Amino acid sequence: MMKKNISQLLEKFKTGLAEGKDPYFDSEEIEDLLNGISDEEAKEYLIPILDLGLRLYPFNQSLLIKRIEKECINENYETALSYAEELKHVDDPDLHVARLECFCMLEEYHKAVTYLDNLEAEKNEYLEEVYESFINILADHEFYTVGITFAKKAIKLFPENNDIQLALLYIYFDYEKNKEVIKLATKLTDKMPYSYDVWYMLGASYARIEEFNKAIEALDFALTCKDCLESKMLKGFCLAGIKNYKEALEINLEVNKEKPTSLVQQAIVQCYSYLGQNEKTKILSRFLIEVYKGNCPRSILGCYLNTFMVTSQEEEMIDALKTLASTGSQHKMHLFLQMMVSSLMDLEDSSDYSEEILKLKIEFGGNMNLFQDMLFKKGFFHFAAGEVRSALQYLEELEEENSAYYLLHPLLTLCYLETGNKDRFLNQLSLLPKDRLTVLSKINHIHFNPVHDKIMPRSKDLSSILIKNINNYN
Template identity: 25%
Template sequence: MLLSQEEDDHFSLLKFESMLKTNKVLFFDSSEFENIIHYYLEEGKINLAKKALKLGLTQHPTSVDLRLFQVEIYVFEEKLELAERLIDELQSIENFNEEIHIQKANILSKKGCHEEAVNELKTALEMTEDEADIYEMLGMEYLFVENFEEAKNCFEKCLEIDPEDFPALYNIVYCFEFLEKTEDAILFLNGFIERNPYSEIAWHELGRQYASIGMLHEAIRAYDFANLIDENFTGAYLEKGKVLEKLKRYREAIQNYKITLTLDDPSSFALLSIGRCYEKINKPKLAVRHYKEAVHIDPLLDKGWKSIAVFYLKYKNYPKALEAIQKAINLDGENSFYWKLSARIHTFSVQYEQAIEAYAKAISLGNYKLSTWLELADLLLLVNESEFALEQLLLAEPLFPNKSKITYRLAGLYFMLKNEDKAEFYLLQSLALNQSNITIIQTLFPDFFKSLKLSQILNDFKNSLL
């Protein structure tokens, strides 16, 4: 009885592995060795592939195809000089072998010579009957040199050959996104869908493109089609949930996120999103429960701990808020927002020294928002560190020119420090910028607000406007 090709390959593999357990050396024809080596390489069993190759070359020393496997293994092991030397030798023997040009392209690509790799692949393309694989490799080479138009063209060729080549479809959309051609991406996807209306991947990608330019209702429609085609398409439910959140349709968003929990292992992203939506509809117990579930399944999720910290800060449970934000900081100590949030929680906890340190850390990490500087300055003022507060505001002033929230504070601080000339200078500047913000003086510097000096400056300012 004749064996099928698959059965024949399996028999060769069993025969080879049986041989390895004995001291006998059996004969295999070169095609058998090729199938055995290919199998081991696909399975990632490099040592077994090398054993098969060594024996194969002993029995078939002139086999070009086996020596090409040697090139492939050299490339895998980063032995590029040996690979290049061998491929040049093989090319001199058999220049019209497409696989030689493909392997040469792999070597050149590894060396960073992407244009030369493209030339080799174009040569291989003229020889091959399997154009899709070559076009895919060409597309990747063009991506390496950021030639996104050519890369897109190659991936489109792949899709013409096989409309179900989803990696090619993803890569085409990636190229459109990098080129910032969202409208062109939408035109392309709509055209593809006309020819392939049951491609859930295309509908999903179309939804993403619509969402990126604010066409939210069109995005929902696209995600709905994706899920009509494949009711277990988790990604479409997630993306639809995001869009529904933007539309403030929180209950519907929750429903879509919850569907994903039934289709796959629960994701921390979905649980966090559900918690956020429950907060929006004023269901705090359900919100915090889902936040905690998110960090339970992924304890390294710093965003989850941040969400818990924000939640407990909102409801004035400062000890739990501090515990949560500290866990977020332990996971991502370079996140300036976490340090600023920590500073705020410490402030509400009347732990001013720790709050000042946290604000300073946030600023050192690049959090230069106006609110950060103002909160730090106001806290320093509260603990009678007027000179330090002045120092911080003077650092902030060049970053925020003509900001009366800074200049009013500078006026008040200079008054406290008995420098009336500079107090007057900054107060006049502040009044010229925004008279209504004089309430800053009233709130933070009541002595200055009640002083004769301020009354005189105000009168002079009003007279100057007449």
């Protein structure tokens, strides 16, 4: 029926509803209304229209089946099955699907298997249609494992049915089974070369496993099928993944022009940063920091702070850190300070920066986690600079604050080894896990560029000394 006629019927129904009367419709008009109203209108009027239809035509088979579907929508599955039992001799695909949905939602999967087997044994003419609808319902309910099982069985029965294979592809994609998506989608691109969804899921799955070049190729095909912002954004992400920031920026700017969102603007900031466009990075990241307030993503904060780092604006960066902390971003201070230490600190001026860091304990309300992190970093950098006794001052203070701090005991073990303090060395060694020699190598995974290359050989050497002399100490 034409939309105009549906609108007229709906207006007639609304008028009767407002007057408290049941307007008259023939059964076909009721069915047209139920099938033709928009999703938005259905939320309000679908059930009242169905109830009216059942009052007017209580034995209408189509309306009785829709009553069962209504109970499924309301999650009254046992009631739905009781209504379905009243129609047990009716052969209708919608009725079959409703029963199967009830079985699965009640976790009676064996009944669903038996029901489908019976339809197959009877060579039911609707079996293929039932499988199509049922598998899509399972996907909607996120019954992925069950959906895969039924879909595979359906494909064996109907190997040429692309819709069932597409339904299985959706399940694989939502379930993040990327290898399975890639295998099936590659097969379906030959059968459905103009399907946007197939190409998009193929590209997105390649992106998930970071095969960005293959992802870009698939997304280009998707975009020839349909011009979609979702694919453009993902392509921009993949281009950034292969470090093609120039093209990534162009795509993200195009997407932002059509539909500006904080997510795409976040991608733009990162592209600006990698391309060295510091002023644009600073302006847009400042804007996003204000938008996100205290929940700004780390990548944005990192790009913002990097604009100070690359221009050696240490004092400006410290001011920016303090400003961010005072405006609700205090929970990000660990990141900020770690970046400041790792990117600005040379061994020669480590003490100056470490003192600045420690002052923040007082300035920002005594954040103990932050304070402990900074004690460890200060001790670590003194250790790396060869100032082991100075390092111990901070590490021992940290031990008093939190003796379970990650990597504290391995570093203390190395410090006491170098100072020759046998008793404390053996004590620290006893606090390490059973694989105590292996755990010392974790020190090598603390990266503080640009001093990383200077620090790592030192801890490697000390670990080697420990391994060689462990028996002597014992």
